[in-house]
Structure formats: structure tokens, C-alpha cells
Amino acid sequence: METLSRMPICRVLTKQQKKWLDSGYCPTCGLPKKEWGRRIDWTCCSKECTEKYQECFRVWQYWKLKVFRRDKYSCVKCGFKARTEKIIHPESKKYYRNEGKLFGVILEDKETAKVILGDESQLIGDHIFPIAMGGEEYEMDNVQTLCKKCNKIKTKEDIKKIALYRKQHPSQTDLSNSIVPPSNSPTASSLHSENIICIKEENQK
Numbered sequence: 554m555e556t557l558s559r560m561p562i563c564r565v566l567t568k569q570q571k572k573w574l575d576s577g578y579c580p581t582c583g584l585p586k587k588e589w590g591r592r593i594d595w596t597c598c599s600k601e602c603t604e605k606y607q608e609c610f611r612v613w614q615y616w617k618l619k620v621f622r623r624d625k626y627s628c629v630k631c632g633f634k635a636r637t638e639k640i641i642h643p644e645s646k647k648y649y650r651n652e653g654k655l656f657g658v659i660l661e662d663k664e665t666a667k668v669i670l671g672d673e674s675q676l677i678g679d680h681i682f683p684i685a686m687g688g689e690e691y692e693m694d695n696v697q698t699l700c701k702k703c704n705k706i707k708t709k710e711d712i713k714k715i716a717l718y719r720k721q722h723p724s725q726t727d728l729s730n731s732i733v734p735p736s737n738s739p740t741a742s743s744l745h746s747e748n749i750i751c752i753k754e755e756n757q758k
């Protein structure tokens with residue numbers, strides 16, 4: 554079993570940080586927009602905060618690709634294969650054969666310089682056992698590849714399960730007293746599962 558517990562949080566924000574993001578505050582430090590020293594159409598208040606925010610995102614991208622590659626860019630529920638064909642310059646064949654693997658080249662290139670790439674834009678990295686119910690977020694075993702259609706179905710099921718879970722465990726979902734103070738670089742190990750939240754929509758980028 555592989556875990557990424559030492560990696561920074563990616564797209565998994567504290568409840569407080571999620572609130573900041575939703576309210577238009579800097580999601581990294583919580584500074585309100587009127588106090589920003591930069592354009593307010595940015596996500597974060599400063600270059601430093603943006604870097605921290607992006608670092609988290611990049612780690613998530615890496616993490617998600619690992620899961621997709623393990624599942625061969627296919628939905629584990631319905632078997633849908635996310636593939637995209639690309640014609641490349643013959644000179645870049647070597648790149649795609651070697652470094653290109655990082656970007657999901659899963660089939661060989663032919664004489665035509667056509668490569669088949671795994672297309673992550675059609676896939677979702679799904680937590681099998683929802684984080685909101687205490688599921689592990691950084692364990693490969695708890696993340697699976699789903700197509701968008703199957704993810705919709707799964708999300709509906711999850712919402713029902715989570716609602717039931719919250720009814721049965723009211724104390725664990727009362728977050729009003731457990732908001733953590735702003736933290737510049739939250740790590741998976743420094744946060745409890747009850748005050749972190751997964752932002753699923755960013756998953757699809």
C-alpha cells in the first residue's frame with residue numbers, strides 16, 4: 554500500500570480555508586479581497602499565497618495521474634477507456650516514448666508518429682470510501698478511476714451515505730468548535746479528517 558502522507562495537502566482544504574475560498578477571501582491565508590495588494594480576479598492575495606496554492610494543485614495532479622495510470626486510464630466501474638489520439642512530429646517520438654510516459658502515454662507510437670494518450674480530462678479520481686466518513690485521502694487503495702458518468706452515480710450514493718453517517722455520528726461533524734487557525738502549509742498528517750474537505754470540482758480540470 555502506498556501513501557503520500559508526507560506530501561502537502563492538495564485540493565483538500567480545511568473547512569475554514571474552503572469557506573475563505575467560497576467567500577472570495579484568499580484561500581491560503583484568509584485575507585479579504587479589499588485588503589489585497591493585487592488584482593482581485595486572482596485566486597490568492599499574493600504571489601506567495603498563489604505559489605502555495607498551486608503547489609498543492611500540482612501535487613494533486615501528480616497523485617491523480619498515478620491512480621489513472623494504475624487503472625490504465627479506464628473507468629473501474631464500466632470499463633470506459635479514456636484515450637485520445639495525437640499526431641506528433643517524428644522527432645518527438647523519443648520524447649513521448651521516454652519522458653512522455655509521465656503524461657500518460659500508454660500505447661506505442663507507430664511509424665505514422667501517432668500516439669495514443671490516456672486522456673485524464675475524461676476521468677475523475679474518486680475516493681472509494683468518502684473522506685467525509687473518515688476515508689483515507691492519501692492511500693492509493695482508497696482512490697479509483699471513474700468516468701464522469703459513473704462518478705455522478707457514485708457521488709449521489711456518497712451524498713446519501715454521508716448524510717446517514719452524519720446523523721449517526723453528530724459529534725464528529727459538528728465543526729463549529731474545531732476550525733483550525735490559518736496555516737501556511739498544512740500537511741496531511743497535521744490535520745484531522747473531520748476538519749478537512751475535498752473540493753471535487755477542481756478534480757476535473
Ligand SMILES: [Zn+2]
Pocket residue numbers: 579580581582583584597598599602
Ligand atoms: Zn494570502
Ligand SMILES: [Zn+2]
Pocket residue numbers: 628629630631632633699700701702703704
Ligand atoms: Zn464508468
